[in-house]
Amino acid sequence: MINAVFFDFDHTLQDLDNAYDVALKTVLVPAFAGAGVPPAEIKNTMNLRWPGLWHRFLAGELEERDLYLYWLRDTLTDLNLSVAEPGLLDLTQRYQTCFGASLALYPEVMSSIQTLIVAKPQLTLAILTNGPTDRQSARIATHGLTQYIALLCISEALGVSKPDRRFFQAALHQAKVTASQAVMIGDHPIVDIKGASAVGIRTIWLNRSDQPWPSDLRWNPDGEARDLSQAVDHILRWMKEP
Ligand SMILES: [Mg+2]
Structure with a gap:
């Protein structure tokens, strides 16, 4: 029974996948439009970077706000794209806001x-x-x-x-x-x-x-x-x- x-x-x-795609296209792709990095490469790098950070978050080693900040920071580092710290915070917040609003x-x-x-x-x-x-x-x-x-x-x-x-x-x-x-x-x-x-x-x-x-x-x-x-x-x- x-x-x-x-x-x-x-x-x-x-x-989640659709929301990631919308946030990528709406926030990240325009932010790095001049850098010549294909959107698929940004997405792949984010996918590679996520599991390690998520593991640290679950283990209590990272606050949630740092989780997303570090995720973008590490992704951009891997892609040789640089953003100054205030810009990175703003980008992270806009990415998270767009992602949250796109969830269904x-x-x-x-x-x-x-x-x-x-x-x-x-x-x-x-x-x-x-x-x-x-x-x-x-x-x-x-x-x-x-x-x-x-x-x-x-x-x-x-x-x-x-x-x-x-x-x-x-x-x-x-x-x-x-x-x-x-x-x-x-x-x-x-x-x-x-x-x-x-x-x-x-x-x-x-x-x-x-x-x-x-x-x-x-x-x-x-x-x-x-x-x-x-x-x-x-x-x-x-x-x-x-
Ligand atoms: Mg699941």
Whole structure:
């Protein structure tokens, strides 16, 4: 019996990629228009620089405001583009403002959630996300999700991050369900799928860009979906199981 559905937030419900692209084209490309660096190279360099800084942020070594400042600073250094400190601060703020204003849910998210609710009104829907509590809960509210989502599990508030099994155990406890009664939907093979699988939660890998499952991983998702409506189809099928 399925009594709870857990959603990852970033790259699962919320489209970050589009917001990154808009902020890149609107703020960064015009700022360095004369430098001859192709926008794709700026984007690739930012993608390379992000994981290390994000890791330091999660470890408590960086404040959020420095995270974005350092991200741009390191990216521009790699690209041999120089900006004086006041200009870099201004650029970072404009980039963040544009990025935040461009965030949206993937188009099928609301209808998929409503399909689930119609299928089983007493289902507990939860969002399980890593990140700062204030920012993530504000974005979830801005997108109008609060009316459907009974439970928010956010790493900063819990004091532990996905994929740590304690994060998923806390989510099960707060949702008042056992692992076999829950499904986790997420885009990340390790952060979402490994962590949930490790405590016995059924998993759906949201694979929007049609990537192969990483062959070096020793675990597999229970289902795979190209978008949230396909993920919901899996759940509706599982709900019919005896
Ligand atoms: Mg994600």
